[in-house]
Amino acid sequence: MKNMKAIITAVLLGLFTMTLNVSFVSAGQLQKVTLRVDGLACPFCAYGLEKKLKRIDGVKKLDIKINDGLVNMYYKEGAKIDKALITKKVKEAGFTPREITTQAPVAKAEEKAKKVTMNIQGMQCENCVSRIETALKKIECVTDVTVNLKDKEATVLCSGQQKDKEKLVAAVNELGFKAKLVEVSND
Amino acid sequence: MFHFKFSPFIYTLVAIFSFGGFSLASAHEPLFGLGPHTVGQYAWAIESNFERGEHGWLNDYELTYGITPDFAVTAAMPYVFSRDGRNAGFGDVLLRGKYRFLRRDVLNAANAFAFHWGIKLPTGSRAQLRGSGTTDYFLGLSFGHESRKNYAFADVRYQVNGSVGNIARGNVANFDVAYGIRPRQLEYRQPDLVLLIEVLGDVTGRNSFSGVEERNTGGYTLSIAPGFLFSYRNMMFKGGVKLAILDKLNGVQPRPGTEILFGVDVHMPPFK
Numbered sequence: 182m183k184n185m186k187a188i189i190t191a192v193l194l195g196l197f198t199m200t201l202n203v204s205f206v207s208a209g210q211l212q213k214v215t216l217r218v219d220g221l222a223c224p225f226c227a228y229g230l231e232k233k234l235k236r237i238d239g240v241k242k243l244d245i246k247i248n249d250g251l252v253n254m255y256y257k258e259g260a261k262i263d264k265a266l267i268t269k270k271v272k273e274a275g276f277t278p279r280e281i282t283t284q285a286p287v288a289k290a291e292e293k294a295k296k297v298t299m300n301i302q303g304m305q306c307e308n309c310v311s312r313i314e315t316a317l318k319k320i321e322c323v324t325d326v327t328v329n330l331k332d333k334e335a336t337v338l339c340s341g342q343q344k345d346k347e348k349l350v351a352a353v354n355e356l357g358f359k360a361k362l363v364e365v366s367n368d
Numbered sequence: 369m370f371h372f373k374f375s376p377f378i379y380t381l382v383a384i385f386s387f388g389g390f391s392l393a394s395a396h397e398p399l400f401g402l403g404p405h406t407v408g409q410y411a412w413a414i415e416s417n418f419e420r421g422e423h424g425w426l427n428d429y430e431l432t433y434g435i436t437p438d439f440a441v442t443a444a445m446p447y448v449f450s451r452d453g454r455n456a457g458f459g460d461v462l463l464r465g466k467y468r469f470l471r472r473d474v475l476n477a478a479n480a481f482a483f484h485w486g487i488k489l490p491t492g493s494r495a496q497l498r499g500s501g502t503t504d505y506f507l508g509l510s511f512g513h514e515s516r517k518n519y520a521f522a523d524v525r526y527q528v529n530g531s532v533g534n535i536a537r538g539n540v541a542n543f544d545v546a547y548g549i550r551p552r553q554l555e556y557r558q559p560d561l562v563l564l565i566e567v568l569g570d571v572t573g574r575n576s577f578s579g580v581e582e583r584n585t586g587g588y589t590l591s592i593a594p595g596f597l598f599s600y601r602n603m604m605f606k607g608g609v610k611l612a613i614l615d616k617l618n619g620v621q622p623r624p625g626t627e628i629l630f631g632v633d634v635h636m637p638p639f640k
Contacts, residue, residue, distance in 0.1 A: 225604055273408060
């Protein structure tokens with residue numbers, strides 16, 4: 182009898198833990214939708230697009246990458262992704278939607294952007310600044326880049342994992358500069 | 369020595385309201401001309417510009433609403449400052465519409481054509497030199513190319529001026545071509561600067577008094593206008609100076625002066 186009770190308790194505990202794990206994983210994931218939007222040429226005009234898309238039910242976060250003509254939408258887990266509604270909202274904003282891609286759920290850890298500061302040696306002029314900015318913006322996790330020639334520093338907002346921070350350093354080094362991570366802090 | 373057939377007051381009054389009076393600047397568009405940009409459906413924008421022209425200084429307020437993604441309407445009203453401070457007050461209301469009938473969006477760029485129309489109502493006091501006392505109309509056509517680095521605009525418009533008493537003001541034809549450049553193409557949540565240069569032409573018909581054309585009215589002017597558009601998210605600050613570089617005015621008239629414009633344009637969140 183004692184053994185039976187122990188076994189039942191163990192099974193119940195095990196089931197409970199599994200449930201917790203499943204719930205934890207589900208609550209921590211966002212669904213990412215990437216739009217390609219044509220006609221997106223100016224930040225001032227993009228404001229209307231941002232406001233339209235943010236009103237859609239389930240949208241938790243929006244990231245507009247004007248230079249790439251892309252909008253990354255992050256829906257909360259379980260939310261319904263209505264491509265027809267997204268298309269309608271983009272058109273209402275005065276732009277042309279070209280492609281809507283739904284990606285696999287992303288971990289919630291990626292949602293919060295970290296401020297990454299790098300020291301960069303070898304910059305000589307604004308052209309170097311421009312090259313570094315362009316290279317860093319191509320990295321998936323990057324939402325914002327500021328390069329300061331005078332301070333020999335770059336500040337990057339990156340919402341990725343540790344390996345993404347290493348990609349930032351590698352991207353700058355590939356251009357012929359010497360980059361070193363100085364600080365990673367919450368944005 | 370010059371002989372004026374009519375009181376210089378009449379010429380001044382006519383001159384003040386023969387030029388300008390239609391505020392046109394909005395968003396990424398020429399400062400002194402027309403552009404095809406619209407605000408988006410259910411979206412709205414407010415604008416306030418300080419302008420100095422031949423009439424002196426005025427502060428123009430505008431409210432724009434997007435009925436469809438390609439159709440926007442604007443109501444504008446200037447507050448006219450007087451030199452002596454006694455006659456300051458609101459001037460003539462302008463209602464205008466814009467329909468973007470052709471648009472081609474590609475990656476990072478857009479090309480568009482739009483029709484424009486407007487009506488200026490005689491709501492300002494003519495006696496206090498804040499209004500023309502006439503209902504005037506205009507029609508226009510604009511083209512705009514917008515990309516991450518370059519802007520190009522061109523527009524033409526024709527303004528039909530009404531009559532006040534026995535004075536019929538000459539109609540005005542305008543054109544504007546503009547080029548703009550964005551020196552640094554930063555991302556969405558970063559400041560954005562566009563530098564503009566415009567070339568503008570105005571051809572004004574002669575005024576007439578009791579059906580007789582006035583010698584010292586009308587002519588044409590060619591101007592150049594450098595300017596800037598500086599924005600951050602939904603707020604834009606802009607400014608420019610319009611300088612006459614060539615003019616051929618009929619008879620004896622004061623030379624065109626320098627026009628100045630600076631203001632702010634705010635895009636508000638759409639209603640839905």
